[in-house]
Amino acid sequence: MDKSGERLDGSGLDGQVRRGVAGSDPAPATAPSGAVPVGAELIAAHYVARRWTLTSKAARPFIHLLCLPGGGIAEIGQSGQTMRTVGPALVWLPAGSADYLEVSAGTTAQLLQLRAGTWHRYLPPSAEAAYLALEGAGGILALQVEADLAATIARSIAAIAAEVATPARSGAASIMSAELSLCVLRFWRLFAGDGTRNEESSSTEILSRFRRLLEERYQQHLRVSDYARLLGTTPDRLHALCSRELKRSPSELIQQRLVREAATRLEAGTIAVKQIAFALGFTDTAYFSRFFRKHTGEAPGAWRRRVAARARAGRSRPTLNFADWP
Incomplete structure (x- = not known):
């Protein structure tokens, strides 16, 4: 297994396990797994059981x-x-979620490894709902499936392994994206039937997914309607849920997340305001300054100077004029 897991019993694996690790940019197959979002491994049948620990520092993410x-x-x-x-x-x-994984003697298996919070880089926008649901899964999901479906997903994992093993080949990233999307969507469909979809569409689940999505996308300045579409709901329902449960509208939450990030970056160092504005998706520094002043009462530069002065005096940082992001 690649370094996303640690092999406890390595007997009989030489020449039998095909593996690869992929990053967002082409990299050797031996790249450390901690730096990349997707890996794949083919496990051939052998006369002894093999076990991998999943609690190591490298495997936990x-x-x-x-x-x-x-x-x-x-x-x-x-x-x-x-x-x-x-x-x-x-x-x-x-x-x-698990301490170890063991494959019994004589078992053929395929293993896909996805770094939490980053593997969506290989997915198209159309797979966003599947990503959010699977990324937020709270426990182990073990499903008996038809042999044809298992064989199809096995082929997709094998294709991913082949591409990450030779990342310099033309179209490797595109093929990986296609195969990973098919693999994830087919698996998501298994537990996204009517019964579980009702549960997933509960208020708590939608708000949880909205928070995760906003954490990943706040720099893109998406509209409320964009978030609603990605969440599979309507803007009105998202607005009603946020207003009822969080006492703030989706627009307020989106804006406050940006302000909170801007304040954190202003307090953290001496990076120019223009650079911070650009990093947060603002193309106009003047507009960024007006946006920040609207929510904090101060221009970015004045906020930074006040924070520094309070720190020198041993006083706490100024508080924002809205509740922290939940």
């Missing part, structure tokens, strides 16, 4: 999708308990 296309067996250890899955099956392991 990664989500794992295990595909058992045949009748093999996998065991997942979690808090002193074990979960046994017989193929054909798919298992989604959120980051930090």
